[in-house]
Amino acid sequence: MIMHIDMDAFFASVEQRYNPSLKGKAVVVGGNPEKRRGVVSTCSYEARKYGIKSGMSLFQAKKLCPDATYLQCDGSKYEFISAKLQEIFSEFTPLVEPYSIDEVFLDVTGCERLWGTPVEIGLRIKQKIKRNLDLTCSVGIASNKILAEVASGMQKPDGLTFVPKEKMEGLIYPLPIQELCGVGPNTLKVMHKFGIRTIGQLASYSKEVIKSALGKYGENLYYSVQGENDSIVLPVQLQPEEKSIGHEQTLVEDIGDGEKLSAFLLFLSSRVARRVRRGNFLAKTVTVKVRFSDFFTLSKSESLKEPTNSEEEIYKMGKKLLGHLFSGMQKVRLLGISVSNLIKTSFPQQLSLPFSIHSEKKKNLLFAVDKLKDEFGERVVTWGTCLLTPE
Amino acid sequence: MNMSRKLFTPWGKEIESVQPIEVVALFEKGKMKPIRFRLGGKVFKIQQINGSWENRVGKYKKIHFAVVDSASNLFEISYDEREMNWSLERIETL
Numbered sequence: 193m194i195m196h197i198d199m200d201a202f203f204a205s206v207e208q209r210y211n212p213s214l215k216g217k218a219v220v221v222g223g224n225p226e227k228r229r230g231v232v233s234t235c236s237y238e239a240r241k242y243g244i245k246s247g248m249s250l251f252q253a254k255k256l257c258p259d260a261t262y263l264q265c266d267g268s269k270y271e272f273i274s275a276k277l278q279e280i281f282s283e284f285t286p287l288v289e290p291y292s293i294d295e296v297f298l299d300v301t302g303c304e305r306l307w308g309t310p311v312e313i314g315l316r317i318k319q320k321i322k323r324n325l326d327l328t329c330s331v332g333i334a335s336n337k338i339l340a341e342v343a344s345g346m347q348k349p350d351g352l353t354f355v356p357k358e359k360m361e362g363l364i365y366p367l368p369i370q371e372l373c374g375v376g377p378n379t380l381k382v383m384h385k386f387g388i389r390t391i392g393q394l395a396s397y398s399k400e401v402i403k404s405a406l407g408k409y410g411e412n413l414y415y416s417v418q419g420e421n422d423s424i425v426l427p428v429q430l431q432p433e434e435k436s437i438g439h440e441q442t443l444v445e446d447i448g449d450g451e452k453l454s455a456f457l458l459f460l461s462s463r464v465a466r467r468v469r470r471g472n473f474l475a476k477t478v479t480v481k482v483r484f485s486d487f488f489t490l491s492k493s494e495s496l497k498e499p500t501n502s503e504e505e506i507y508k509m510g511k512k513l514l515g516h517l518f519s520g521m522q523k524v525r526l527l528g529i530s531v532s533n534l535i536k537t538s539f540p541q542q543l544s545l546p547f548s549i550h551s552e553k554k555k556n557l558l559f560a561v562d563k564l565k566d567e568f569g570e571r572v573v574t575w576g577t578c579l580l581t582p583e
Numbered sequence: 584m585n586m587s588r589k590l591f592t593p594w595g596k597e598i599e600s601v602q603p604i605e606v607v608a609l610f611e612k613g614k615m616k617p618i619r620f621r622l623g624g625k626v627f628k629i630q631q632i633n634g635s636w637e638n639r640v641g642k643y644k645k646i647h648f649a650v651v652d653s654a655s656n657l658f659e660i661s662y663d664e665r666e667m668n669w670s671l672e673r674i675e676t677l
Contacts, residue, residue, distance in 0.1 A: 209634060210633050210634045210636075210649040211633060211649060211657055211675070212633060213655075213657070268636060268637075268638035268647070269636050269647075271638070272636035272637055272638065273636070565641065566641060566642065567641045567642055568640070568641040568643075568665070569639075569640035569641040569643075572641070
């Protein structure tokens with residue numbers, strides 16, 4: 193039996209936990225509230241009453257509810273609480289798959305003799321989270337991940353929904369097809385083409401037609417809504433390697449100055465390269481993404497001649513790509529860089545050997561910088577271009 | 584008051600606005616509990632600790648506390664394990 197646990201308004205609830213005077217009030221977390229930049233990451237249920245939603249621009253949110261409390265994301269707080277949650281989940285089953293910072297899948301099959309029925313396990317977990325962390329969550333229990341995810345959304349906040357196979361027809365089948373995890377606008381278009389608007393309609397459709405239209409994903413979806421998908425819950429240590437590594441960030445103010453943008457690109461490249469080296473990868477393809485003031489977004493990719501883990505090489509390619517995307521005509525609101533085509537190296541911290549494009553000195557410098565950052569944190573040393581400037 | 588200068592990255596992100604503070608703390612059952620702190624000559628008595636959390640800076644820990652004083656002001660103070668010093672990270676006056 194699979195359980196999906198979704199923390200209720202996670203970032204906002206954590207902020208309320210650390211500042212109880214915010215409890216029961218409209219709290220919006222995300223972006224830079226002072227400059228009204230960025231988007232809403234999460235908001236409390238009180239803020240949702242005003243129509244504020246995740247992903248909405250802060251500017252729009254402030255129009256809807258100017259009196260809400262607007263807070264910047266504090267990642268360290270959320271990561272700390274998320275780690276505490278993982279500890280709680282791991283007490284009940286070793287099969288815990290983090291889906292995001294505030295969502296998790298648990299396989300509780302075979303845990304009944306220790307903890308009771310799946311519903312009892314769900315209730316115990318909810319109680320423990322409330323008692324230890326003063327937070328609430330919504331739990332969905334079903335025969336597979338897709339249905340458990342649908343179930344957790346059925347009684348939010350602070351709900352628990354168990355959907356045994358025999359009750360699927362009554363509980364799940366009437367729901368719109370977009371309630372299924374992963375059904376985005378493109379899949380929805382295909383579904384609508386076949387006249388599929390509810391989960392029940394998908395369940396009674398021909399498997400072959402769904403498979404030919406949506407491939408393996410469609411087939412998985414089809415089996416899931418029959419309650420038959422046996423996709424396993426994968427703990428972190430068993431998960432496959434990442435396929436790409438990237439960082440993107442909305443700028444505090446739109447930037448039209450090429451030099452400043454390049455400096456920011458170097459900063460992002462350094463973060464990307466460090467993760468590449470940490471994972472013992474070499475990267476072959478670089479992608480740059482630019483979002484302009486009017487939200488028009490462009491991206492461009494190009495492969496390097498040799499795979500690398502050096503920020504210098506990633507940045508050089510990134511700067512070339514940025515040159516194609518940014519002409520200086522319009523200001524930039526968001527900048528991102530990512531690398532893909534990752535190759536796993538056999539030795540920790542191995543640099544571009546045997547395809548060496550670095551001098552020995554540069555390699556040693558990167559090693560030294562990594563060591564310093566491991567010891568003293570990411571800010572201990574940086575590129576001159578990224579040097580801080582006084583206000 | 585010992586104000587640290589505000590610093591910004593070239594793209595305008597504020598990265599440092601913390602102020603050093605002096606803290607009296609109790610160490611009890613393996614846990615650290617700040618009791619009061621001095622900021623700019625004024626002593627603030629901690630009435631309540633709403634919670635704490637940690638993050639890592641390199642291989643060292645930084646422990647943050649959300650605390651409330653007798654005037655119901657909310658402060659975020661932190662203890663840096665490597666530097667062995669305390670800082671005021673944020674103030675919210677109610």
